[in-house]
Amino acid sequence: MRTRPLKVALLGCGVVGSEVARIMTTHADDLAARIGAPVELAGVAVRRPSKVREGIDPALVTTDATALVKRGDIDVVVEVIGGIEPARGLITTAFQHGASVVSANKALLAQDGAALHAVAEEHGRDLYYEAAVAGAIPLxxxxxxxxxxxxxxxxxxxxxxxxxxxxxxxxxxxxxxxxxxxxxxxxxxxxxxxxxxxxxxxxxxxxxxxxxxxxxxxxxxxxxxxxxxxxxxxxxxxxxxxxxxxxxxxxxxxxxxxxxxxxxxxxxxxxxxxxxxxxxxxxxxxxxxxxxxxxxxxxxxxGAGGSPTASAVLGDLVAVCRNRLNGATGPGESAYAALTVSSMGEVVTRYHISLDVADKPGVLAQVATVFAEHGVSIDTVRQQGKDGEASLVVVTHRASDASLSGTVEALRKLDTVRGVASIMRVEGE
Amino acid sequence: MRTRPLKVALLGCGVVGSEVARIMTTHADDLAARIGAPVELAGVAVRRPSKVREGIDPALVTTDATALVKRGDIDVVVEVIGGIEPARGLITTAFQHGASVVSANKALLAQDGAALHAVAEEHGRDLYYEAAVAGAIPLxxxxxxxxxxxxxxxxxxxxxxxxxxxxxxxxxxxxxxxxxxxxxxxxxxxxxxxxxxxxxxxxxxxxxxxxxxxxxxxxxxxxxxxxxxxxxxxxxxxxxxxxxxxxxxxxxxxxxxxxxxxxxxxxxxxxxxxxxxxxxxxxxxxxxxxxxxxxxxxxxxxGAGGSPTASAVLGDLVAVCRNRLNGATGPGESAYAALTVSSMGEVVTRYHISLDVADKPGVLAQVATVFAEHGVSIDTVRQQGKDGEASLVVVTHRASDASLSGTVEALRKLDTVRGVASIMRVEGE
CATH class of the missing domain: 3.30.360.10 (Dihydrodipicolinate Reductase; domain 2)
Incomplete structure (x- = not known):
C-alpha cells in the first residue's frame, strides 16, 4: 500500500459534508485498505468559518474555496455545496488544476453535465455523482x-x-x-x-x-x-x-x-x-x-439525509481515488446515441379524468363523442349523480398526451361539462 | 475510438452463452461505443460441436477449450460452463496467457475465489463475476x-x-x-x-x-x-x-x-x-x-434465466474491456478485514417452535422450565388441545442457535412432549 496520502478538498460542510468528513476520520483504515492508500482531508471550504465543526481541525477550514481548489496538490474535490454557482466555477477550476471531482449536485449536473464532463475529459479527470440521484441508492x-x-x-x-x-x-x-x-x-x-x-x-x-x-x-x-x-x-x-x-x-x-x-x-x-x-x-x-x-x-x-448521501459520496471517492492510483479514469459521459428528446405531447399513456357534469340525459353520449373525435379510446366510465349535478370518471386506453389535451380542451367547451375536477395519468401497468 | 477489436473467447454456449453471443452481435455498435473499441467473438468452446447454434459462425466453434484460452490473442475469456472443473483450470490458464475473465460461476467462486483472485492479480488481470449472484441484479x-x-x-x-x-x-x-x-x-x-x-x-x-x-x-x-x-x-x-x-x-x-x-x-x-x-x-x-x-x-x-444473466455478463465485459484499454484493472479481491467466520451456534435470532404434547395439566410449566433452564426467553405461547393431544406453539425472544438447540434436545426428552413438529427461525424484524 502507498503510504503518501491522497488529498481531498471538501467544498461545503453542512449535513452531508460534515458526515463525509466524519466517516473519512472514523473509517480511515477501511478507506485506506479499499483504496490502496490513505486519504487525508486537506481543506474544508465553508461560508461561516466561525461555526464549530466537531471532529474537523479548524486549521483546515477556509472561506476561500477558489484558493483551495487551485492549490494544485488536491487529488479529489468533493462538492456538496449544491446550486449552480459557485459550484460550477469551482468544479471547472478543480479540473483545470488537476483534481478529480465527486459531486452530489443534481441541479448543476442536470443543467450543465455535458459541459462539466467535457472539462473533466479534457484534463483526464473523473467526474462522479452517485449522490446526486436518490441518495444512497446505487443507481x-x-x-x-x-x-x-x-x-x-x-x-x-x-x-x-x-x-x-x-x-x-x-x-x-x-x-x-x-x-x-x-x-x-x-x-x-x-x-x-x-x-x-x-x-x-x-x-x-x-x-x-x-x-x-x-x-x-x-x-x-x-x-x-x-x-x-x-x-x-x-x-x-x-x-x-x-x-x-x-x-x-x-x-x-x-x-x-x-x-x-x-x-x-x-x-x-x-x-x-x-x-x-x-x-x-x-x-x-x-x-x-x-x-x-x-x-x-x-x-x-x-433517498436523502446526511448519512445516506455521504455513503454515496464516499463510494465515489473510493472509486475516484483508485482510478487516480491506477493513472486511469472511469467511464465518462456516454452520449453517443444522441437521441431526440420528444415533447410531452408525444408521450403515450393512460388517463383518469374526473368531470363535473350536468345530471341530464345525453351527457355521457356528448362526452364520449368528444373522446372519440380526438382518437382517445375509453376503457371505463363511472357516473354518479347528486342534486342535478353528476360526476363522470373516465379511464382511457393508451393515448398520446397531445390527444388527451385536445380532448380536455374540447370537453371544457361543452355546456354540460361544469368543470374538469382532475386529470391524472395511470402508469406502471 | 480504437478500430482494432478486443477479442472475446466464450467458454460454454448453453442458455446463457448463446444469449451473450447473440447480444454481442445485435448490440455490437452500442458495445463498441460504450467500450471505446469494437469487441469480436474470437472463439466458442462447446462440448457438442455438431449442435446448430443460430447466429454463431461455425468456424469459431471448438471443443478444445484449453487451446482457445492459450491462444494468446484473447483479451477476455467469458466462462459460462459452471461447476468446478474444467472451469477452474481454464480460468487459471486464461490468466496465465494474458486474458481477463468474466465468470458466472457461483460454485467455483464460492469454493476457490481467493485462489482465482490471486492468479488474476499475479498476472495483472481482472476477474469479474456479477452474474454469479442473483442474475441480472447489480449486486x-x-x-x-x-x-x-x-x-x-x-x-x-x-x-x-x-x-x-x-x-x-x-x-x-x-x-x-x-x-x-x-x-x-x-x-x-x-x-x-x-x-x-x-x-x-x-x-x-x-x-x-x-x-x-x-x-x-x-x-x-x-x-x-x-x-x-x-x-x-x-x-x-x-x-x-x-x-x-x-x-x-x-x-x-x-x-x-x-x-x-x-x-x-x-x-x-x-x-x-x-x-x-x-x-x-x-x-x-x-x-x-x-x-x-x-x-x-x-x-x-x-435472479436467473439466459437473458438476465447475459445482461450481467455483458456489463462485466464492458467494464473489463474498458479497463484493458486503459491498461488498468478494477478492484480485485478485498479481504483485508480477515474476520473469523463463526459457527451457526453463535447466530442470534428468534424462533417459532411447534410441539406436539400430551393434553394434561402441567405440560406448559414443564416446557417453560426447559426454555428457562437454557436461557431462552419466551415471547408468546399458543396452546391448542384436541383428543388428549395438544399442540404448543412457542415464539421466543432473541437467543443463540446453540441455546435453542440445547432447548430442543431437552424438550425431546420430556415424556409429555410427543414430538417437535417444526422449528423455524424468525427474521427481518
Missing amino acids: IRPLRESLAGDKVNRVLGIVNGTTNFILDKMDSTGAGYQEALDEATALGYAEADPTADVEGFDAAAKAAILAGIAFHTRVRFDDVYREGMAEVTAADFRSAKEMGCTIKLLAICERAADGGSVTARVHPAMIPLSHPLASVRGAYNAVFVESDAAGQLMFYGP | IRPLRESLAGDKVNRVLGIVNGTTNFILDKMDSTGAGYQEALDEATALGYAEADPTADVEGFDAAAKAAILAGIAFHTRVRFDDVYREGMAEVTAADFRSAKEMGCTIKLLAICERAADGGSVTARVHPAMIPLSHPLASVRGAYNAVFVESDAAGQLMFYGP
Missing part, C-alpha cells in the same frame, strides 16, 4: 456500468422523499395536501420553502440525469416535462383506491417504441397497488428499470 | 464499489428463484411442498434434479460470495450453514400467517455486534409480511443490504 453506477451491455427502455421512479412522505400520508390517513405537507414540515421532511420538492423541480433534475445515463444521450433539466403535486386531493386518492391504485410523484424516462427518441417527465400518477413502487413508504426512494436483457430491476433505499 | 458492483466507503452489517436476501417460486406457490395456494415442486418442474422453474436449489446449495454458494464482498473478508462455501426447504409444510405456512408472516428461503450474512466476526447461513425463515422481501413473488430475487451510513437498501430483479 448511477448500475446504470452506467452494470447495465452497460444491455439496452434500457424505461426508468420509472420515486426520486423525491419529501413528496413521497406527503403522498403516503395522504394515502394512509385520508389527509388533504396541506395537512400532510404541514406534518412533513413539522417532522423535518419538508423544507420551510417546499417549492423545489412539491413542484417537482428536484425530481426533474434527477430525471434528466437518469435519462441521460440510461439512454446514452443528453437530457437537460429543461427537456423534462414537470407537474407538481400540490393539486392532488383526498378525492383523487379515493378515486385511485376504487381503481386498486395509489398516487405517487413519478419520474418517468422512456425510449419511444421506434427507439429514435426519448421522453422524460415528472408528474403525479396513479399506479396499481400490485406494482412494487406502490409499497414504497415514507421518505424512501425506489427506481424501477426495464431493459431488454435484464428485464425489470428495482433499486430501493433512503 | 456485486454496488457492494464492492458503491458501498466501498460504507460499512455493511447485514445482507439478507432471496437469492434462489426456484425455491422462491415453490414457497410463493405454497403461500398463495396452500399447496404442500411436493405439489408446488411438481408445478415448478412442469413450468421449467425447477430442474429434473432439484437438489442444488431446494437443499440450499445454490443459495449457500451465493451467500459465501456476498458475505466475502460485503465484509471484506474470506467466506467459503463450507463456512456457510445450510438447511434446505423440503421440510417446510402447509402447516408451517398456516402458523406463519397467524403471526403475520410468510416463509422464505433466506441467505443471511451478518457481522457480529462486536464487529470481530461474521456468520453466513441459508435456511427457511419466517419474515413479517411488512418486510419488503415478503412481497417478492415467483422466481424473482431480492437482496436487502444494511449498512452504517446508507441504511437499508434493496435490490430486486430476475
